[in-house]
Amino acid sequence: MRLFWPALLMMATSCGLADDGAMPVVSGTFGSKPVIAIPSSRPGRTPRVTVLSVGAGRRTVPGDVVLADVEIHQWTGNKPYLTTYDAHQPTAVVFDGRHVSATWREALIGRAAGSRVMLVSPAGEAQGPNIPLTGLRPADTLVLVFDILGGYPADARLVGRTLPVIPGDLDLTSEPRTIIDGSGPPVKAGGKVVVQYVAAEWPSRRVVDSSYRRGGPSAFTLERGAVPSGWVEGLTGRHVGCRVALPSPDERRPMLYVVDVIDSIGL
Incomplete structure (x- = not known):
C-alpha cells in the first residue's frame, strides 16, 4: 500500500507557458476523477508538462509498463474527450x-508512483497508445491529466516462481483457490489491483489471453463491472504476491483464470 501526497492546485514544475501565462487549474485528489478548469485565453503552441503533485512511490524508468488513469479534455469549450476513470481500468x-x-x-517517465501530472499539447503531439484522434485536428489543443499508479517491468512476476498455468482440475464450480500465498498488503475491494494473469475459455480450456504475452501487467479497480465476474470475491483479502486460480462463470463467455497479484493500491 502506498501513501501519496495530496494533490496541489498550483503548478509544481512546468515546461513552457501559454501565450499569456494562463494554465488550466486541476482540482481533486490523486485517484479521484480530476476537475479541470480551462481559462478563456488561447492556449500556447508548444507542449507543456506540469507536475501537480508528487507521489512517494518508485519512479518510473524507460522499459517500464506505466499504469495510469487519464482524463482528457479539449481546450476549446473544455469538452471531455476521453477518460479511464469511468471505466475503472487504467491505461497501460x-x-x-x-x-x-x-x-x-x-509526462510519465521519471515520475514517482502516486504523482498527478498535467500535459497541455496540440493533439498531433499528444496522441498516446490506444488514444484515437477521432474528430480532432492535429492543431487542436488537449489537456491531459494523469494519475500515475506506478511503473512495472514488462515481465513483472512473482519472484522465483514459474509462469502461471491453468490447473487441470479447475472448473466453473470450483471455489477460488490460493496456489501461492502472498506476504504483502491485503487486497481491498474498491482499490486498484495490479495483476498478471492467464485466461482460458470454458469448456475448451484453451488459453485465449495472457498479460505476459500482451506486454506486461494490467491494473483494474476491484469492483463489480470493472473486472471479470468472480474476481472481487476471489481476490479481496488476498495478499500482494499471491497466485489465485478462480473461475469466472459469466454467461456470455465463461472463463478460467490464474491471477498473480503484483501490487495493490488503496485510494
Missing part, C-alpha cells in the same frame, strides 16, 4: 522502445 503504456510520443514520455 509500454515503454519498451516502441513508439510512444515524446509528450507522453515527458
Whole structure:
C-alpha cells in the first residue's frame, strides 16, 4: 500500500507557458476523477508538462509498463474527450522502445508512483497508445491529466516462481483457490489491483489471453463491472504476491483464470 501526497492546485514544475501565462487549474485528489478548469485565453503552441503533485512511490524508468488513469479534455469549450476513470481500468503504456510520443514520455517517465501530472499539447503531439484522434485536428489543443499508479517491468512476476498455468482440475464450480500465498498488503475491494494473469475459455480450456504475452501487467479497480465476474470475491483479502486460480462463470463467455497479484493500491 502506498501513501501519496495530496494533490496541489498550483503548478509544481512546468515546461513552457501559454501565450499569456494562463494554465488550466486541476482540482481533486490523486485517484479521484480530476476537475479541470480551462481559462478563456488561447492556449500556447508548444507542449507543456506540469507536475501537480508528487507521489512517494518508485519512479518510473524507460522499459517500464506505466499504469495510469487519464482524463482528457479539449481546450476549446473544455469538452471531455476521453477518460479511464469511468471505466475503472487504467491505461497501460509500454515503454519498451516502441513508439510512444515524446509528450507522453515527458509526462510519465521519471515520475514517482502516486504523482498527478498535467500535459497541455496540440493533439498531433499528444496522441498516446490506444488514444484515437477521432474528430480532432492535429492543431487542436488537449489537456491531459494523469494519475500515475506506478511503473512495472514488462515481465513483472512473482519472484522465483514459474509462469502461471491453468490447473487441470479447475472448473466453473470450483471455489477460488490460493496456489501461492502472498506476504504483502491485503487486497481491498474498491482499490486498484495490479495483476498478471492467464485466461482460458470454458469448456475448451484453451488459453485465449495472457498479460505476459500482451506486454506486461494490467491494473483494474476491484469492483463489480470493472473486472471479470468472480474476481472481487476471489481476490479481496488476498495478499500482494499471491497466485489465485478462480473461475469466472459469466454467461456470455465463461472463463478460467490464474491471477498473480503484483501490487495493490488503496485510494
